[in-house]
Amino acid sequence: MIRAEQNELMTRIGPGTPAGKLLRNYWQPVALTEELKGPRPVKAVRLLGEDLVLFKEKDRYGLLERHCAHRGADLAYGRLEDGGLRCSFHGWLYDAGGKCLETPAEPAGSRLCEHIRLRAYPVTERSGILFAYLGAGEAPAFPRFDCFVAPDEYTFAFKGYWDCNWLQALEVGIDPAHASWLHRFFEDENPAASYGRQFRGTPADSQMPISKVLREHDRPEIRVERTDYGMRLQTLRRISDAHTHIRVTNILFPQAFVIPMNAEMTISQWHVPVDDTGCYWYSIFTSFGGPVDKDAMRSQRLRTYPAPHYRPIHNRADGWGFSADEQRSATFTGMGFDINIHDQWACESQGRIQDRTRENLGTTDKGIVLYRRLLLDAIRKNESGETPLMVLDADKAGMLTGPPAIDGIGPTGHMEEYWKESDAKRRKQSQWAASSLTA
Ligand code: FES
């Protein structure tokens, strides 16, 4: 049972809150690289309850507090020129490190700008995502996870906004039973025609559509365990005495999960608080097979999450596109065939901050139970000055690889061997992953 103060502790992320302080120990996605590619690479962003401006000056990214240090005008409307971002009000100029370079309306010879500095955070690019570090001191190292080490042609990044707290958005990713219900399809598509769509292909080593496996085996056995990067879940659906379907999924503590999308692609997805009541998901799709078709993947997704705000076309305001007729005759949810909308409805309809004091968890929620334990433990450690899980120095980060994310059908009774071999085989056959075999 979650007490009201625990719910509060886990969900509030503004500056100075315990969870907010914990999350500031990690690199956080702040934008897609492509968002800063236009003719004016300046963007207003909100992250962890802070209003910021992100910009690119030559090859350097700057992430500064939004309000000018002079009289508080919004720097997101500033001019990108002369080696930095110039406020449109009286022309004060800032570099990417937050240093004030000029206060041009002041008398000649004024040294005022020497004392002016805006709060500035480091930004670095990985696999199509700009990550920012909002914490104190040295930023941690990046682990050698697949999504970070795969060459550019094998990854694709995208994002989308959800109108709810980050924690419930993350928790849907460690709730494997829902896939048999929320993502139930009454008919199986031709898997070949549905390449790139989750739960529509075939598992590894099988011709059976994933949609059929999920529909016909709706009481999965779920196993969870702690790992050095967070946790691993195994979801087993026994198809026959001979065959069992397995999904191996992971939490990269604190905010990302890594799941298989199909036999050759994985999804690493962060749930990043904008503030307490809204979040963006950021995904890196990583292919162990051929290079990805970025243009096709982007244009598919832009149809439901249009730029520049990446807010979904269906939302609370239109009841997520729900149609009672459709629910009666065609789909389980009455909300179309796009599983992203199903997940979005599931999370947003819980309320902007889910009241966890009123929930009743079952056996299938064991991933959620373990995750909350890890989160509360990390918050406690951080508050008492200990190093929480996944705050890594370069040595430790260099040792973290993978993690395996598998969807396949293997021999019942030998599933532990099966998923490890399956991961090893996929890496060996891959153009880029052979050298990143996990132990
Ligand atoms: S408020 Fe920005 S220069 Fe005056």
Ligand SMILES: [Fe+2]
């Ligand atoms: Fe889902």
